[in-house]
Amino acid sequence: MTTLPEKTDRKLGLVIDLDTCVGCHACVVSCKGWNTENYGAPLSDQDPYGADPSGTFLNRVHSYEVQPEEGAAQLIHFPKSCLHCEDAPCVTVCPTGASYKRVEDGIVLVNESACIGCGLCAWACPYGAREMDAAEGVMKKCTLCVDRIYNVNLPEEDRVPACVRTCPAGARHFGDLGDPESDVSKLVEERGGMDLMPEQGTKPVNKYLPPRPKDELDQVDVLAPYLQPVAEEPKGFIGWLDRTLEKL
Amino acid sequence: MHPAPSVIIFTTLSGLGFGLLAWLGLGFPEVTGWVAFTFFAIAYALAVGGLVSSTFHLGHPERALLAFTQWRTSWLSREGVVSVATLLVMAVYGAGLVFWGESWRLLGVIGAVLSLGTVFCTAMIYAQMDTVPRWKTPLTPLLYLMLSVAGGALLAGQVKAAMLLLPLAAAAQVLWWMRGDGAFAQSGTTLATATGLGGTGKVRSFEHPHTGSNYLLREFTFQVGRKHATKLRSIAMLLGYVLPFSLLIMPFSHALALVAVLSHLAGVAASRWLFFAEAEHVVGLYYGKR
Numbered sequence: 297m298t299t300l301p302e303k304t305d306r307k308l309g310l311v312i313d314l315d316t317c318v319g320c321h322a323c324v325v326s327c328k329g330w331n332t333e334n335y336g337a338p339l340s341d342q343d344p345y346g347a348d349p350s351g352t353f354l355n356r357v358h359s360y361e362v363q364p365e366e367g368a369a370q371l372i373h374f375p376k377s378c379l380h381c382e383d384a385p386c387v388t389v390c391p392t393g394a395s396y397k398r399v400e401d402g403i404v405l406v407n408e409s410a411c412i413g414c415g416l417c418a419w420a421c422p423y424g425a426r427e428m429d430a431a432e433g434v435m436k437k438c439t440l441c442v443d444r445i446y447n448v449n450l451p452e453e454d455r456v457p458a459c460v461r462t463c464p465a466g467a468r469h470f471g472d473l474g475d476p477e478s479d480v481s482k483l484v485e486e487r488g489g490m491d492l493m494p495e496q497g498t499k500p501v502n503k504y505l506p507p508r509p510k511d512e513l514d515q516v517d518v519l520a521p522y523l524q525p526v527a528e529e530p531k532g533f534i535g536w537l538d539r540t541l542e543k544l
Numbered sequence: 545m546h547p548a549p550s551v552i553i554f555t556t557l558s559g560l561g562f563g564l565l566a567w568l569g570l571g572f573p574e575v576t577g578w579v580a581f582t583f584f585a586i587a588y589a590l591a592v593g594g595l596v597s598s599t600f601h602l603g604h605p606e607r608a609l610l611a612f613t614q615w616r617t618s619w620l621s622r623e624g625v626v627s628v629a630t631l632l633v634m635a636v637y638g639a640g641l642v643f644w645g646e647s648w649r650l651l652g653v654i655g656a657v658l659s660l661g662t663v664f665c666t667a668m669i670y671a672q673m674d675t676v677p678r679w680k681t682p683l684t685p686l687l688y689l690m691l692s693v694a695g696g697a698l699l700a701g702q703v704k705a706a707m708l709l710l711p712l713a714a715a716a717q718v719l720w721w722m723r724g725d726g727a728f729a730q731s732g733t734t735l736a737t738a739t740g741l742g743g744t745g746k747v748r749s750f751e752h753p754h755t756g757s758n759y760l761l762r763e764f765t766f767q768v769g770r771k772h773a774t775k776l777r778s779i780a781m782l783l784g785y786v787l788p789f790s791l792l793i794m795p796f797s798h799a800l801a802l803v804a805v806l807s808h809l810a811g812v813a814a815s816r817w818l819f820f821a822e823a824e825h826v827v828g829l830y831y832g833k834r
Protein backbone atom coordinates (compact mmCIF):
# COMPACT_ATOMS: atom_id res chain seq x y z
CA MET A 297 0.00 0.00 0.00
CA THR A 298 1.34 3.36 -1.01
CA THR A 299 -0.55 5.27 1.66
CA LEU A 300 2.04 6.32 4.22
CA PRO A 301 1.49 5.13 7.80
CA GLU A 302 0.31 7.87 10.19
CA LYS A 303 3.24 7.00 12.40
CA THR A 304 5.65 4.13 12.70
CA ASP A 305 6.42 2.23 15.91
CA ARG A 306 10.12 2.83 15.48
CA LYS A 307 12.18 4.98 13.13
CA LEU A 308 15.16 2.89 12.23
CA GLY A 309 17.81 4.74 10.31
CA LEU A 310 21.40 5.80 9.96
CA VAL A 311 23.39 8.67 11.38
CA ILE A 312 26.29 9.61 9.16
CA ASP A 313 29.21 11.52 10.59
CA LEU A 314 30.65 13.87 7.98
CA ASP A 315 33.44 14.75 10.38
CA THR A 316 34.90 11.27 10.56
CA CYS A 317 34.12 9.85 7.13
CA VAL A 318 37.46 9.43 5.37
CA GLY A 319 35.96 8.70 1.95
CA CYS A 320 37.34 5.16 1.68
CA HIS A 321 34.19 3.80 -0.04
CA ALA A 322 34.33 0.64 2.09
CA CYS A 323 30.61 1.03 2.85
CA VAL A 324 29.89 1.22 -0.88
CA VAL A 325 31.65 -2.07 -1.48
CA SER A 326 30.21 -3.89 1.53
CA CYS A 327 26.70 -2.63 0.70
CA LYS A 328 26.98 -3.89 -2.85
CA GLY A 329 28.50 -7.15 -1.66
CA TRP A 330 25.78 -7.92 0.87
CA ASN A 331 22.85 -6.73 -1.16
CA THR A 332 23.79 -8.37 -4.42
CA GLU A 333 23.69 -11.77 -2.72
CA ASN A 334 20.73 -11.34 -0.42
CA TYR A 335 17.35 -9.54 -0.47
CA GLY A 336 15.88 -9.25 -3.96
CA ALA A 337 17.44 -9.13 -7.39
CA PRO A 338 21.23 -8.87 -7.60
CA LEU A 339 22.79 -5.46 -8.19
CA SER A 340 23.94 -5.80 -11.78
CA ASP A 341 26.84 -4.14 -13.54
CA GLN A 342 26.97 -3.28 -17.21
CA ASP A 343 30.31 -3.43 -19.01
CA PRO A 344 32.16 -3.64 -15.65
CA TYR A 345 35.63 -4.18 -17.12
CA GLY A 346 35.06 -2.29 -20.36
CA ALA A 347 35.35 1.30 -21.46
CA ASP A 348 32.00 2.47 -20.13
CA PRO A 349 31.31 0.73 -16.82
CA SER A 350 28.04 1.36 -15.00
CA GLY A 351 26.13 -0.43 -12.29
CA THR A 352 23.53 -0.38 -9.55
CA PHE A 353 24.57 0.79 -6.10
CA LEU A 354 22.44 1.50 -3.03
CA ASN A 355 25.01 3.68 -1.37
CA ARG A 356 27.46 6.09 -2.96
CA VAL A 357 30.09 8.44 -1.53
CA HIS A 358 30.36 11.94 -3.00
CA SER A 359 33.15 14.38 -2.14
CA TYR A 360 32.58 18.11 -1.72
CA GLU A 361 34.90 21.02 -1.25
CA VAL A 362 33.78 23.76 1.11
CA GLN A 363 35.60 27.04 0.64
CA PRO A 364 35.15 29.44 3.56
CA GLU A 365 35.47 33.21 3.12
CA GLU A 366 38.96 33.01 4.56
CA GLY A 367 41.39 30.19 5.03
CA ALA A 368 41.87 26.83 3.42
CA ALA A 369 39.14 24.81 1.77
CA GLN A 370 37.83 21.72 3.52
CA LEU A 371 37.19 18.42 1.78
CA ILE A 372 34.12 16.54 2.96
CA HIS A 373 33.27 12.99 1.99
CA PHE A 374 29.59 12.51 1.77
CA PRO A 375 28.01 9.02 1.82
CA LYS A 376 24.45 8.95 0.54
CA SER A 377 21.87 6.17 0.67
CA CYS A 378 18.09 6.13 1.22
CA LEU A 379 17.12 8.34 4.16
CA HIS A 380 13.95 6.34 4.90
CA CYS A 381 11.90 9.54 4.90
CA GLU A 382 8.82 9.86 7.09
CA ASP A 383 6.96 11.67 4.30
CA ALA A 384 8.44 9.55 1.56
CA PRO A 385 7.29 10.96 -1.80
CA CYS A 386 8.72 7.88 -3.54
CA VAL A 387 6.08 5.72 -1.85
CA THR A 388 2.96 7.74 -2.60
CA VAL A 389 3.70 8.09 -6.33
CA CYS A 390 4.09 4.35 -6.87
CA PRO A 391 1.15 3.10 -8.98
CA THR A 392 1.47 -0.58 -8.08
CA GLY A 393 1.97 -0.62 -4.34
CA ALA A 394 5.45 -2.06 -4.83
CA SER A 395 6.94 0.75 -2.77
CA TYR A 396 5.90 0.88 0.85
CA LYS A 397 6.94 2.12 4.28
CA ARG A 398 6.80 -0.39 7.09
CA VAL A 399 4.67 0.47 10.10
CA GLU A 400 6.82 -1.50 12.56
CA ASP A 401 10.18 0.17 11.91
CA GLY A 402 9.71 2.82 9.19
CA ILE A 403 11.94 1.10 6.65
CA VAL A 404 11.07 2.00 3.03
CA LEU A 405 11.17 -1.05 0.80
CA VAL A 406 10.32 -2.16 -2.73
CA ASN A 407 8.42 -5.38 -3.32
CA GLU A 408 10.26 -6.33 -6.46
CA SER A 409 7.70 -8.84 -7.65
CA ALA A 410 5.10 -6.05 -7.92
CA CYS A 411 7.38 -3.37 -9.40
CA ILE A 412 6.70 -2.55 -13.06
CA GLY A 413 9.89 -0.53 -13.37
CA CYS A 414 8.16 2.73 -14.28
CA GLY A 415 10.84 4.73 -12.48
CA LEU A 416 8.42 7.28 -11.06
CA CYS A 417 9.62 6.72 -7.49
CA ALA A 418 13.16 7.62 -8.52
CA TRP A 419 11.79 10.83 -10.05
CA ALA A 420 10.08 11.66 -6.77
CA CYS A 421 13.14 11.06 -4.58
CA PRO A 422 15.16 14.27 -4.26
CA TYR A 423 18.24 12.44 -3.01
CA GLY A 424 18.96 10.04 -5.85
CA ALA A 425 18.54 7.13 -3.48
CA ARG A 426 16.77 4.84 -5.95
CA GLU A 427 18.33 3.24 -8.97
CA MET A 428 16.64 1.13 -11.61
CA ASP A 429 18.54 -2.07 -12.20
CA ALA A 430 19.32 -2.25 -15.90
CA ALA A 431 19.35 -6.06 -15.97
CA GLU A 432 16.26 -6.77 -13.84
CA GLY A 433 14.12 -3.77 -14.77
CA VAL A 434 13.06 -3.25 -11.15
CA MET A 435 13.78 -0.45 -8.71
CA LYS A 436 16.56 -1.01 -6.19
CA LYS A 437 17.16 0.95 -3.01
CA CYS A 438 18.75 0.67 0.41
CA THR A 439 16.83 -1.84 2.53
CA LEU A 440 18.54 -0.73 5.73
CA CYS A 441 19.84 -4.29 5.50
CA VAL A 442 16.50 -5.59 6.73
CA ASP A 443 17.86 -9.09 6.17
CA ARG A 444 20.74 -8.51 8.63
CA ILE A 445 19.30 -6.43 11.43
CA TYR A 446 16.69 -9.06 12.41
CA ASN A 447 18.70 -12.07 11.28
CA VAL A 448 19.07 -14.45 14.22
CA ASN A 449 21.40 -16.65 12.18
CA LEU A 450 24.05 -13.94 12.35
CA PRO A 451 26.22 -13.33 15.42
CA GLU A 452 24.78 -10.47 17.42
CA GLU A 453 27.50 -7.95 16.46
CA ASP A 454 26.66 -8.51 12.81
CA ARG A 455 22.99 -7.60 13.20
CA VAL A 456 23.58 -4.10 11.91
CA PRO A 457 23.65 -2.84 8.30
CA ALA A 458 26.64 -4.01 6.29
CA CYS A 459 27.84 -0.45 5.72
CA VAL A 460 27.78 0.31 9.45
CA ARG A 461 29.58 -2.93 10.30
CA THR A 462 32.27 -2.24 7.71
CA CYS A 463 33.05 1.44 8.16
CA PRO A 464 36.65 1.58 9.44
CA ALA A 465 36.23 5.13 10.69
CA GLY A 466 33.04 4.53 12.66
CA ALA A 467 31.31 7.20 10.59
CA ARG A 468 28.02 5.33 10.23
CA HIS A 469 25.69 4.64 13.12
CA PHE A 470 22.49 2.63 13.15
CA GLY A 471 19.58 2.82 15.55
CA ASP A 472 16.07 3.99 16.40
CA LEU A 473 15.78 7.71 15.74
CA GLY A 474 12.24 7.70 17.08
CA ASP A 475 13.47 6.93 20.59
CA PRO A 476 14.99 10.06 22.18
CA GLU A 477 16.96 7.84 24.60
CA SER A 478 18.72 5.82 21.90
CA ASP A 479 22.44 6.28 21.29
CA VAL A 480 21.83 7.62 17.80
CA SER A 481 19.28 10.16 19.00
CA LYS A 482 21.68 11.38 21.68
CA LEU A 483 24.45 11.64 19.10
CA VAL A 484 22.23 13.70 16.81
CA GLU A 485 21.29 15.94 19.74
CA GLU A 486 24.87 16.43 20.84
CA ARG A 487 26.37 17.08 17.43
CA GLY A 488 23.54 19.07 15.83
CA GLY A 489 22.50 16.41 13.35
CA MET A 490 20.80 17.82 10.26
CA ASP A 491 18.35 16.93 7.51
CA LEU A 492 19.26 17.04 3.83
CA MET A 493 17.04 19.34 1.71
CA PRO A 494 14.62 20.07 4.57
CA GLU A 495 12.68 22.37 2.19
CA GLN A 496 11.58 19.33 0.19
CA GLY A 497 9.37 18.31 3.11
CA THR A 498 10.38 14.66 3.06
CA LYS A 499 11.29 14.53 6.79
CA PRO A 500 14.26 12.20 6.42
CA VAL A 501 14.89 9.77 9.28
CA ASN A 502 18.64 9.53 8.52
CA LYS A 503 20.62 12.40 9.95
CA TYR A 504 23.97 13.90 9.02
CA LEU A 505 26.44 15.16 11.60
CA PRO A 506 28.15 18.31 10.32
CA PRO A 507 31.95 18.44 10.16
CA ARG A 508 33.52 20.05 13.21
CA PRO A 509 35.36 23.32 12.63
CA LYS A 510 39.05 22.78 11.98
CA ASP A 511 41.66 23.83 14.55
CA GLU A 512 43.18 27.25 14.10
CA LEU A 513 46.82 27.32 15.19
CA ASP A 514 48.17 30.72 16.20
CA GLN A 515 51.69 29.66 15.35
CA VAL A 516 54.77 31.83 14.92
CA ASP A 517 56.74 30.39 12.07
CA VAL A 518 60.36 30.53 13.25
CA LEU A 519 61.71 28.97 10.07
CA ALA A 520 60.09 31.43 7.70
CA PRO A 521 63.11 33.78 7.35
CA TYR A 522 65.35 30.87 6.40
CA LEU A 523 62.97 29.75 3.74
CA GLN A 524 63.04 32.98 1.75
CA PRO A 525 63.64 32.32 -1.93
CA VAL A 526 67.30 32.57 -2.92
CA ALA A 527 68.62 35.17 -5.37
CA GLU A 528 67.13 34.76 -8.79
CA GLU A 529 70.29 35.59 -10.78
CA PRO A 530 73.25 33.30 -10.07
CA LYS A 531 76.59 35.02 -9.41
CA GLY A 532 80.31 34.07 -9.38
CA PHE A 533 81.40 30.76 -10.82
CA ILE A 534 77.85 29.40 -11.12
CA GLY A 535 76.87 32.58 -12.91
CA TRP A 536 79.75 32.25 -15.34
CA LEU A 537 78.86 28.58 -15.94
CA ASP A 538 75.22 29.49 -16.47
CA ARG A 539 76.05 32.16 -19.01
CA THR A 540 78.54 29.93 -20.85
CA LEU A 541 76.13 27.06 -21.06
CA GLU A 542 73.45 29.40 -22.32
CA LYS A 543 75.72 30.38 -25.23
CA LEU A 544 76.41 26.81 -26.36
CA MET B 545 15.30 14.92 -17.35
CA HIS B 546 16.04 12.40 -20.05
CA PRO B 547 13.56 13.01 -22.89
CA ALA B 548 12.43 9.41 -23.42
CA PRO B 549 10.75 9.05 -26.83
CA SER B 550 8.09 6.66 -25.48
CA VAL B 551 6.88 9.23 -22.94
CA ILE B 552 6.97 12.11 -25.43
CA ILE B 553 4.98 10.12 -27.99
CA PHE B 554 2.56 9.00 -25.29
CA THR B 555 1.79 12.42 -23.85
CA THR B 556 1.59 14.06 -27.29
CA LEU B 557 -0.66 11.51 -28.99
CA SER B 558 -2.88 10.62 -26.09
CA GLY B 559 -3.35 14.29 -25.17
CA LEU B 560 -4.64 14.93 -28.67
CA GLY B 561 -6.72 11.73 -28.72
CA PHE B 562 -8.46 12.47 -25.43
CA GLY B 563 -8.98 16.06 -26.55
CA LEU B 564 -10.81 14.81 -29.64
CA LEU B 565 -12.84 12.40 -27.52
CA ALA B 566 -13.91 15.29 -25.30
CA TRP B 567 -15.25 17.23 -28.30
CA LEU B 568 -16.97 14.14 -29.68
CA GLY B 569 -18.56 13.46 -26.31
CA LEU B 570 -20.02 16.96 -26.26
CA GLY B 571 -21.45 16.47 -29.73
CA PHE B 572 -19.06 18.67 -31.71
CA PRO B 573 -19.33 17.61 -34.48
CA GLU B 574 -22.73 15.90 -34.24
CA VAL B 575 -21.94 12.84 -36.37
CA THR B 576 -23.40 9.37 -36.81
CA GLY B 577 -22.73 6.24 -38.85
CA TRP B 578 -19.54 5.95 -40.83
CA VAL B 579 -18.44 9.51 -40.24
CA ALA B 580 -18.73 8.93 -36.50
CA PHE B 581 -16.84 5.68 -36.92
CA THR B 582 -13.95 7.50 -38.62
CA PHE B 583 -13.77 10.19 -35.93
CA PHE B 584 -13.84 7.63 -33.15
CA ALA B 585 -11.26 5.44 -34.88
CA ILE B 586 -8.84 8.38 -35.11
CA ALA B 587 -9.44 9.34 -31.47
CA TYR B 588 -8.95 5.78 -30.22
CA ALA B 589 -5.86 5.26 -32.38
CA LEU B 590 -4.26 8.35 -30.83
CA ALA B 591 -5.37 7.73 -27.25
CA VAL B 592 -4.70 4.00 -27.16
CA GLY B 593 -1.57 4.28 -29.30
CA GLY B 594 -0.22 6.78 -26.79
CA LEU B 595 -1.11 4.59 -23.82
CA VAL B 596 0.51 1.54 -25.41
CA SER B 597 3.66 3.47 -26.21
CA SER B 598 3.88 4.53 -22.58
CA THR B 599 4.32 0.89 -21.56
CA PHE B 600 7.47 0.59 -23.71
CA HIS B 601 9.66 2.20 -21.11
CA LEU B 602 8.47 -0.10 -18.33
CA GLY B 603 10.86 -2.67 -16.93
CA HIS B 604 8.01 -5.15 -16.45
CA PRO B 605 5.02 -4.33 -18.67
CA GLU B 606 3.52 -7.76 -17.93
CA ARG B 607 2.66 -6.51 -14.43
CA ALA B 608 0.96 -3.35 -15.72
CA LEU B 609 -2.43 -4.38 -14.31
CA LEU B 610 -1.08 -3.75 -10.81
CA ALA B 611 -0.80 -0.08 -11.75
CA PHE B 612 -4.58 0.25 -11.37
CA THR B 613 -4.47 -0.48 -7.65
CA GLN B 614 -2.95 2.57 -5.94
CA TRP B 615 -5.30 5.33 -7.10
CA ARG B 616 -5.62 6.58 -3.52
CA THR B 617 -2.19 8.19 -3.62
CA SER B 618 -0.67 7.81 -7.07
CA TRP B 619 -1.46 10.09 -10.02
CA LEU B 620 -0.01 7.50 -12.38
CA SER B 621 -2.45 4.94 -11.06
CA ARG B 622 -5.31 7.47 -11.28
CA GLU B 623 -4.35 8.16 -14.88
CA GLY B 624 -4.63 4.46 -15.63
CA VAL B 625 -8.03 4.10 -13.98
CA VAL B 626 -9.54 7.26 -15.49
CA SER B 627 -8.19 6.52 -18.97
CA VAL B 628 -9.71 3.05 -19.03
CA ALA B 629 -13.01 4.42 -17.70
CA THR B 630 -12.94 7.04 -20.46
CA LEU B 631 -12.28 4.50 -23.18
CA LEU B 632 -15.10 2.25 -21.94
CA VAL B 633 -17.69 5.02 -21.60
CA MET B 634 -16.78 6.56 -24.93
CA ALA B 635 -16.89 3.14 -26.60
CA VAL B 636 -20.54 2.72 -25.55
CA TYR B 637 -21.34 6.31 -26.54
CA GLY B 638 -19.56 5.85 -29.87
CA ALA B 639 -21.36 2.58 -30.55
CA GLY B 640 -24.66 4.40 -30.07
CA LEU B 641 -23.67 6.98 -32.69
CA VAL B 642 -22.19 4.52 -35.17
CA PHE B 643 -24.69 1.65 -35.04
CA TRP B 644 -27.95 3.19 -33.88
CA GLY B 645 -27.49 6.78 -34.87
CA GLU B 646 -28.40 7.64 -31.29
CA SER B 647 -26.66 10.31 -29.25
CA TRP B 648 -26.82 9.42 -25.57
CA ARG B 649 -26.03 12.93 -24.43
CA LEU B 650 -25.47 12.26 -20.72
CA LEU B 651 -23.04 9.43 -21.48
CA GLY B 652 -21.21 11.67 -23.93
CA VAL B 653 -20.85 14.44 -21.38
CA ILE B 654 -19.54 11.99 -18.78
CA GLY B 655 -17.09 10.69 -21.38
CA ALA B 656 -15.94 14.21 -22.17
CA VAL B 657 -15.32 14.99 -18.51
CA LEU B 658 -13.43 11.72 -18.08
CA SER B 659 -11.35 12.49 -21.19
CA LEU B 660 -10.19 15.78 -19.77
CA GLY B 661 -9.78 14.06 -16.40
CA THR B 662 -7.28 11.69 -18.00
CA VAL B 663 -5.28 14.58 -19.40
CA PHE B 664 -5.39 16.25 -16.00
CA CYS B 665 -4.06 13.10 -14.29
CA THR B 666 -1.23 12.86 -16.82
CA ALA B 667 -0.27 16.45 -16.14
CA MET B 668 -0.45 15.93 -12.37
CA ILE B 669 2.13 13.14 -12.56
CA TYR B 670 4.58 15.90 -13.45
CA ALA B 671 3.01 18.81 -11.60
CA GLN B 672 3.24 16.95 -8.27
CA MET B 673 7.05 16.56 -8.43
CA ASP B 674 8.70 18.76 -5.82
CA THR B 675 11.96 17.45 -7.22
CA VAL B 676 11.45 19.19 -10.58
CA PRO B 677 10.63 22.84 -9.84
CA ARG B 678 9.92 23.60 -13.52
CA TRP B 679 6.99 21.18 -13.43
CA LYS B 680 5.69 21.91 -9.95
CA THR B 681 3.00 24.46 -10.86
CA PRO B 682 -0.75 24.58 -11.60
CA LEU B 683 0.36 25.94 -14.99
CA THR B 684 1.40 22.42 -15.97
CA PRO B 685 -2.13 20.94 -15.92
CA LEU B 686 -3.38 24.18 -17.47
CA LEU B 687 -0.93 23.79 -20.35
CA TYR B 688 -1.74 20.11 -20.88
CA LEU B 689 -5.49 20.78 -20.84
CA MET B 690 -5.23 23.78 -23.16
CA LEU B 691 -3.17 21.81 -25.65
CA SER B 692 -5.58 18.91 -25.46
CA VAL B 693 -8.74 20.96 -26.08
CA ALA B 694 -7.10 23.13 -28.76
CA GLY B 695 -5.66 20.13 -30.60
CA GLY B 696 -8.94 18.28 -30.13
CA ALA B 697 -10.87 21.20 -31.64
CA LEU B 698 -8.53 21.19 -34.61
CA LEU B 699 -9.04 17.48 -35.16
CA ALA B 700 -12.79 17.70 -34.62
CA GLY B 701 -12.98 20.34 -37.34
CA GLN B 702 -14.23 22.99 -34.91
CA VAL B 703 -12.60 25.85 -36.77
CA LYS B 704 -14.08 28.72 -34.74
CA ALA B 705 -13.22 27.07 -31.42
CA ALA B 706 -9.73 26.18 -32.63
CA MET B 707 -9.12 29.78 -33.71
CA LEU B 708 -9.94 30.89 -30.19
CA LEU B 709 -8.19 28.05 -28.34
CA LEU B 710 -4.91 27.95 -30.28
CA PRO B 711 -3.88 31.48 -29.23
CA LEU B 712 -4.97 30.70 -25.65
CA ALA B 713 -2.87 27.53 -25.65
CA ALA B 714 0.06 29.49 -27.07
CA ALA B 715 -0.33 32.00 -24.25
CA ALA B 716 -0.33 29.18 -21.67
CA GLN B 717 2.78 27.79 -23.31
CA VAL B 718 4.66 31.09 -23.15
CA LEU B 719 3.57 31.63 -19.56
CA TRP B 720 4.74 28.14 -18.64
CA TRP B 721 8.15 28.74 -20.23
CA MET B 722 8.58 32.12 -18.60
CA ARG B 723 7.79 30.83 -15.13
CA GLY B 724 9.84 27.68 -15.72
CA ASP B 725 13.07 29.49 -16.48
CA GLY B 726 13.28 30.91 -12.98
CA ALA B 727 11.66 28.03 -11.16
CA PHE B 728 14.77 26.18 -10.06
CA ALA B 729 16.36 29.26 -8.51
CA GLN B 730 12.99 30.14 -6.92
CA SER B 731 12.65 26.71 -5.31
CA GLY B 732 15.44 27.47 -2.85
CA THR B 733 17.03 24.05 -3.22
CA THR B 734 20.76 24.41 -3.73
CA LEU B 735 23.88 22.33 -3.24
CA ALA B 736 24.11 24.03 0.16
CA THR B 737 20.72 22.70 1.31
CA ALA B 738 21.34 19.36 -0.40
CA THR B 739 24.51 18.77 1.60
CA GLY B 740 23.77 20.90 4.65
CA LEU B 741 27.32 22.23 4.27
CA GLY B 742 26.49 25.78 3.23
CA GLY B 743 27.03 27.23 6.71
CA THR B 744 30.81 27.30 6.55
CA GLY B 745 31.45 28.36 2.98
CA LYS B 746 30.84 27.79 -0.68
CA VAL B 747 30.15 24.16 -1.57
CA ARG B 748 31.48 22.64 -4.77
CA SER B 749 31.31 19.09 -6.06
CA PHE B 750 34.92 17.92 -5.83
CA GLU B 751 34.61 14.36 -7.04
CA HIS B 752 31.76 12.13 -8.19
CA PRO B 753 31.20 8.86 -6.34
CA HIS B 754 31.98 6.92 -9.50
CA THR B 755 34.08 7.43 -12.61
CA GLY B 756 31.54 5.95 -15.01
CA SER B 757 27.94 6.90 -15.62
CA ASN B 758 24.92 5.57 -13.72
CA TYR B 759 21.13 5.50 -13.78
CA LEU B 760 20.85 8.85 -12.01
CA LEU B 761 23.11 10.66 -14.46
CA ARG B 762 21.39 9.11 -17.46
CA GLU B 763 17.87 9.78 -16.21
CA PHE B 764 18.11 13.10 -14.39
CA THR B 765 21.00 15.26 -15.51
CA PHE B 766 20.22 15.73 -19.19
CA GLN B 767 20.94 19.31 -20.25
CA VAL B 768 20.10 21.18 -23.44
CA GLY B 769 22.15 24.11 -24.63
CA ARG B 770 20.46 27.49 -24.34
CA LYS B 771 20.74 28.23 -28.06
CA HIS B 772 19.35 24.84 -28.96
CA ALA B 773 16.41 25.29 -26.60
CA THR B 774 15.57 28.75 -27.94
CA LYS B 775 15.54 27.39 -31.48
CA LEU B 776 13.27 24.53 -30.51
CA ARG B 777 10.92 26.88 -28.69
CA SER B 778 10.57 28.93 -31.85
CA ILE B 779 9.88 25.78 -33.87
CA ALA B 780 7.29 24.64 -31.32
CA MET B 781 5.62 28.05 -31.44
CA LEU B 782 5.62 28.23 -35.22
CA LEU B 783 4.48 24.69 -35.98
CA GLY B 784 2.26 24.25 -32.96
CA TYR B 785 0.27 27.47 -33.05
CA VAL B 786 1.17 30.07 -35.66
CA LEU B 787 1.03 27.88 -38.77
CA PRO B 788 -2.17 25.99 -37.85
CA PHE B 789 -3.85 29.29 -36.96
CA SER B 790 -2.84 30.87 -40.28
CA LEU B 791 -4.12 27.85 -42.17
CA LEU B 792 -7.45 28.12 -40.39
CA ILE B 793 -7.87 31.71 -41.56
CA MET B 794 -7.66 30.55 -45.18
CA PRO B 795 -10.74 29.19 -46.92
CA PHE B 796 -11.45 25.70 -45.59
CA SER B 797 -10.14 22.68 -47.44
CA HIS B 798 -9.50 19.16 -46.19
CA ALA B 799 -5.87 19.24 -47.35
CA LEU B 800 -5.12 22.45 -45.46
CA ALA B 801 -6.88 21.08 -42.38
CA LEU B 802 -4.69 18.01 -42.52
CA VAL B 803 -1.55 20.13 -42.78
CA ALA B 804 -2.78 22.20 -39.84
CA VAL B 805 -3.27 19.08 -37.73
CA LEU B 806 0.12 17.58 -38.64
CA SER B 807 1.90 20.86 -38.04
CA HIS B 808 0.23 21.24 -34.67
CA LEU B 809 1.20 17.68 -33.75
CA ALA B 810 4.84 18.33 -34.67
CA GLY B 811 4.83 21.57 -32.68
CA VAL B 812 3.38 19.89 -29.60
CA ALA B 813 5.94 17.08 -29.91
CA ALA B 814 8.75 19.66 -29.97
CA SER B 815 7.26 21.41 -26.95
CA ARG B 816 6.95 18.07 -25.15
CA TRP B 817 10.55 17.18 -25.91
CA LEU B 818 11.56 20.45 -24.28
CA PHE B 819 9.20 19.78 -21.38
CA PHE B 820 11.44 16.88 -20.40
CA ALA B 821 14.81 17.97 -21.76
CA GLU B 822 14.73 21.35 -20.03
CA ALA B 823 13.40 20.04 -16.70
CA GLU B 824 16.05 20.15 -14.00
CA HIS B 825 15.84 17.52 -11.25
CA VAL B 826 17.29 18.54 -7.89
CA VAL B 827 19.39 15.38 -7.69
CA GLY B 828 21.66 16.97 -10.31
CA LEU B 829 22.92 19.23 -7.51
CA TYR B 830 24.68 16.32 -5.84
CA TYR B 831 26.64 15.88 -9.05
CA GLY B 832 27.56 19.55 -9.31
CA LYS B 833 25.09 20.18 -12.13
CA ARG B 834 22.61 23.10 -12.25
Ligand code: SF4
Pocket residue numbers: 377378379380381384385386387404420421422423424425426437498
Ligand atom coordinates in the same frame (compact mmCIF):
# COMPACT_ATOMS: atom_id res chain seq x y z
S1 SF4 C 1 15.53 8.98 0.50
FE1 SF4 C 1 14.41 8.89 -1.41
S2 SF4 C 1 14.00 6.71 -1.68
FE2 SF4 C 1 14.52 6.99 0.46
S3 SF4 C 1 12.55 7.29 1.50
FE3 SF4 C 1 13.38 9.31 1.04
S4 SF4 C 1 12.43 9.85 -0.91
FE4 SF4 C 1 12.20 7.63 -0.67
Ligand code: SF4
Pocket residue numbers: 389390391392393394395406410411412413414415416417418434435
Ligand atom coordinates in the same frame (compact mmCIF):
# COMPACT_ATOMS: atom_id res chain seq x y z
S1 SF4 D 1 9.50 1.69 -10.39
FE1 SF4 D 1 8.43 0.09 -9.22
S2 SF4 D 1 8.52 0.80 -7.11
FE2 SF4 D 1 8.99 2.56 -8.40
S3 SF4 D 1 7.03 3.59 -8.71
FE3 SF4 D 1 7.27 2.19 -10.44
S4 SF4 D 1 6.27 0.33 -9.77
FE4 SF4 D 1 6.56 1.54 -7.93
Ligand code: SF4
Pocket residue numbers: 326327328330331354355377378437438439440441457458459460
Ligand atom coordinates in the same frame (compact mmCIF):
# COMPACT_ATOMS: atom_id res chain seq x y z
S1 SF4 E 1 21.89 -0.07 5.24
FE1 SF4 E 1 22.45 -1.84 3.96
S2 SF4 E 1 21.45 -1.41 2.03
FE2 SF4 E 1 21.46 0.53 3.14
S3 SF4 E 1 23.34 1.59 2.49
FE3 SF4 E 1 23.88 0.39 4.30
S4 SF4 E 1 24.63 -1.57 3.52
FE4 SF4 E 1 23.52 -0.56 1.85
